[in-house]
Amino acid sequence: MINVIICDDNEKDRNNFKRMVKAFMDKNRKEYSIYAFNDFNKSFYEKVDTKMPFKIYLLDIETPTKSGIDVAREIRRKDIDSVIIFLTAHEELGNVVLKDDLMFLSFINKFDNCEKRLNKSLEKALDLLNKKNTIRFMDRNVLYTININDILYITKDSFERKTVIKTDYTEFKVNLSLTKIIDMLDDRFIQTHRACYINSDRKVKIDKAEKTILFDNGEEIDLLSDKYRRVLN
Numbered sequence: 001m002i003n004v005i006i007c008d009d010n011e012k013d014r015n016n017f018k019r020m021v022k023a024f025m026d027k028n029r030k031e032y033s034i035y036a037f038n039d040f041n042k043s044f045y046e047k048v049d050t051k052m053p054f055k056i057y058l059l060d061i062e063t064p065t066k067s068g069i070d071v072a073r074e075i076r077r078k079d080i081d082s083v084i085i086f087l088t089a090h091e092e093l094g095n096v097v098l099k100d101d102l103m104f105l106s107f108i109n110k111f112d113n114c115e116k117r118l119n120k121s122l123e124k125a126l127d128l129l130n131k132k133n134t135i136r137f138m139d140r141n142v143l144y145t146i147n148i149n150d151i152l153y154i155t156k157d158s159f160e161r162k163t164v165i166k167t168d169y170t171e172f173k174v175n176l177s178l179t180k181i182i183d184m185l186d187d188r189f190i191q192t193h194r195a196c197y198i199n200s201d202r203k204v205k206i207d208k209a210e211k212t213i214l215f216d217n218g219e220e221i222d223l224l225s226d227k228y229r230r231v232l233n
Contacts, residue, residue, distance in 0.1 A: 021122070059084060135181070147167075151202075
């Protein structure tokens with residue numbers, strides 16, 4: 001499910017963007033929902049805070065009460081994965097956006113090939129959805145970007161009370177719970193122990209008798225419990 005959140009104070013523009021998004025999603029046979037707002041109000045922020053799959057924001061840079069740039073900063077403090085597309089009728093505001101590290105996808109002038117540019121931006125957004133090769137998260141003001149293919153396994157360090165993400169080149173000890181990290185990943189990660197998930201694409205051997213798991217880089221772990229070894233191939 002793709003969730004498109006539009007905020008534009010101009011009713012005509014807002015309806016126009018809803019029409020364009022609907023046409024694009026229907027053409028590409030995507031399951032989607034559109035949420036449209038006329039201002040950055042309480043209802044808008046409730047949708048920002050709602051946990052839902054892949055979000056695409058279309059934010060008007062100028063509304064009577066707030067700047068879309070400021071709102072994007074607020075979104076990025078808690079959400080670094082959603083796609084942000086800026087909308088404006090003033091081309092010169094693009095320079096203001098470019099000065100900010102907001103990780104936005106595109107900047108669309110409402111009066112300059114708007115639909116064509118929006119379609120290209122939505123195509124890029126879908127590519128990001130389909131090609132999720134990394135996980136990105138904030139922990140204690142540090143931004144982590146980790147290639148999923150590099151991850152061997154994820155476990156819990158009960159002594160330090162941290163989650164350990166073990167990769168080919170290092171291990172990351174973070175304060176996020178094991179559950180939160182697993183929620184960012186896909187079904188290639190399987191549970192082998194109460195406190196361990198492995199990347200099934202990286203395993204080469206599971207020894208159920210010895211309760212060990214061997215990975216393709218030669219590393220071996222013994223985080224295989226009776227409860228989970230019965231269902232593993």
